[in-house]
Amino acid sequence: MGLWSKEQLRAFIRENKLVTAQDAQNALKDLFAETIQEMLEAELDTHLGYEKHDVKNKQTTNSRNGKSKKTIASEYGEQEIVVPRDRQGEFEPVVVKKHQSNVTGIEDQIIALYAKGVSTREIQDHLQHLYGLDVSPTMISNVTNKIVPLIKEWQNRPLQSVYAVVFLDAI
Incomplete structure (x- = not known):
């Protein structure tokens, strides 16, 4: 993983x-399921306008209302996740839509696009074009902000002193 x-x-x-x-x-x-969970939590944070336990910044009458279990299929096989809910029932998850059970490829697209420096609006257009997902740039920013610490840790990892290199020249 690196x-x-x-x-x-x-x-x-x-x-x-x-x-x-x-x-x-x-x-x-298991790691993939945890990442999907964080993305869903970030999406609900964006929908409600405040993070979990941050009642000072709450400016809505809507609030979190538990979670429901869901089984999804991805490149890593089937796994069970829990989808957060809101009290007024207005929350429509985009990362894993209601009634969607297959998320193969979506996670790779978001990470790959973010790693290439693609803007949030371009990621939004890409997800709409390929998967029919309507996501806001704010939601994409919230998702990528939760992934940034992992990326920074990887970028700042200590490198090995020696790497093996094979050079082939075919004439």
Whole structure:
């Protein structure tokens, strides 16, 4: 993944008792589900106009109202997530729409576009064109802001002192 140092990765492997490739796949599946959860939470924050437990900035009569379970399918297989709800029932999730159960490829598109420096409005147009998702630039900013700490950690990771390089010249 490149987001962790070798020590952190080894600790993760020991902690999760990863032995086989299937074990690693299951661990990635869990990480993916957590990322989708954070994206849904960011989307609800955008919809309500305030973050969870930030009642000082609440300027609406609507509020959070629990969560509902949902099973989704992605590149990592099937997993169960919980979709946050609002009290007035106005929240329409965009990342994982109501009645949508397949999210294959969406997560890669958002991260890839963000990594290439694409603006939030261009990401919005791209998601609309490819997936029919209507998302606001504010929601995209909120989602990417939750991912930024992981990106910064990866960018500032210590590099190895030596890398193996193979150069082939075919004439």
